[in-house]
Amino acid sequence: MLKISHVSRRFGDKTAVSDVNLEIPQGQMVGIIGRSGAGKSTLLRMINRLADVSSGHIEYNGVKTSELRGKNLRSWQRDCAMIFQQFNLVPRLDVLTNVMLGRLNGRNPVLNLLQVFSPAEQLEALKALERLDIAATAMQWAQTLSGGQQQRVAIARALMQGPKVILADEPIASLDPRNAQIVMDSLRDINAEGITVITNLHTLDTARAYCERIVGMAAGKVVFDGTPDELTTDVARTIYGADGLKEAFSEAMTSTSIAPLAIKTSSATAAP
Ligand SMILES: Nc1ncnc2c1ncn2[C@@H]1O[C@H](COP(=O)(O)OP(=O)(O)OP(=O)(O)O)[C@@H](O)[C@H]1O
Numbered sequence: 001m002l003k004i005s006h007v008s009r010r011f012g013d014k015t016a017v018s019d020v021n022l023e024i025p026q027g028q029m030v031g032i033i034g035r036s037g038a039g040k041s042t043l044l045r046m047i048n049r050l051a052d053v054s055s056g057h058i059e060y061n062g063v064k065t066s067e068l069r070g071k072n073l074r075s076w077q078r079d080c081a082m083i084f085q086q087f088n089l090v091p092r093l094d095v096l097t098n099v100m101l102g103r104l105n106g107r108n109p110v111l112n113l114l115q116v117f118s119p120a121e122q123l124e125a126l127k128a129l130e131r132l133d134i135a136a137t138a139m140q141w142a143q144t145l146s147g148g149q150q151q152r153v154a155i156a157r158a159l160m161q162g163p164k165v166i167l168a169d170e171p172i173a174s175l176d177p178r179n180a181q182i183v184m185d186s187l188r189d190i191n192a193e194g195i196t197v198i199t200n201l202h203t204l205d206t207a208r209a210y211c212e213r214i215v216g217m218a219a220g221k222v223v224f225d226g227t228p229d230e231l232t233t234d235v236a237r238t239i240y241g242a243d244g245l246k247e248a249f250s251e252a253m254t255s256t257s258i259a260p261l262a263i264k265t266s267s268a269t270a271a272p
Helices: 040-047 070-079 095-106 109-114 119-131 147-160 177-192 204-210 233-254
Strands: 002-011 014-024 029-034 055-060 080-084 165-169 196-200 213-218 221-226
Touching (some): 014 221, 040 196, 080 147, 095 119, 177 196
Parallel strands (some): 080 165
């Protein structure tokens, strides 16, 4: 269980995340949606400690992760892998080495510098690549891969950490619909094995198609927390605002539209 209690994050005068409370049971697939600047990335970054909370706390299975230091913090960051919109691979390293770098946190720093990986680690990395159906690219430089392939390499790298939680910050925002679907399918398969997946998503339809639970954020606050069925047009209006709603729906139809489900409307003034 991941528990977020009264968490806020301020940057100077700006409150990016404001008094967020969430309880996420192990194995849930959660989509976080909201307009640009709503606080989605900051929330994810606080979960794996790329950013610190200003107040409140985050705990995982009873351990206050927001207060961990040193070795215990590194251990949490191994348990809680993160993938990003821009993949963050090392472009001029081969794919296999990029995946093995997922192991860095738990290794001897001297071996890290030398990039020496054991045969067992190499085999494990290859298996992770096979799982994501890109083992054939193992010896290529990462920069020669398509965006969709690079994101799958990033997921394989995350899996090398043996994580209990995967955080994905807009993982498909740079991808075409076909690759977006492959990446979301991969995250769903990983989630089916019991790993909690929490992903920020730009488009409503993707969240509705893939996530059992959707959290809507606006101006740093959680304004919706429910199932895809509960995400009506009225609720979407609360999350995106009247002007943002049109953008959210039209974007959903034109960009990363993946097996969209019909939005349940609760008023006569439904979005197109
Ligand atoms: N390091 C920082 N310093 C100052 N302000 C920040 C910093 N990080 C985020 N912010 C501000 O906090 C607010 C929330 O940003 P955040 O990136 O979390 O939103 P988001 O919902 O993820 O948006 P996007 O989808 O555009 O990434 C924004 O107003 C942003 O400008």
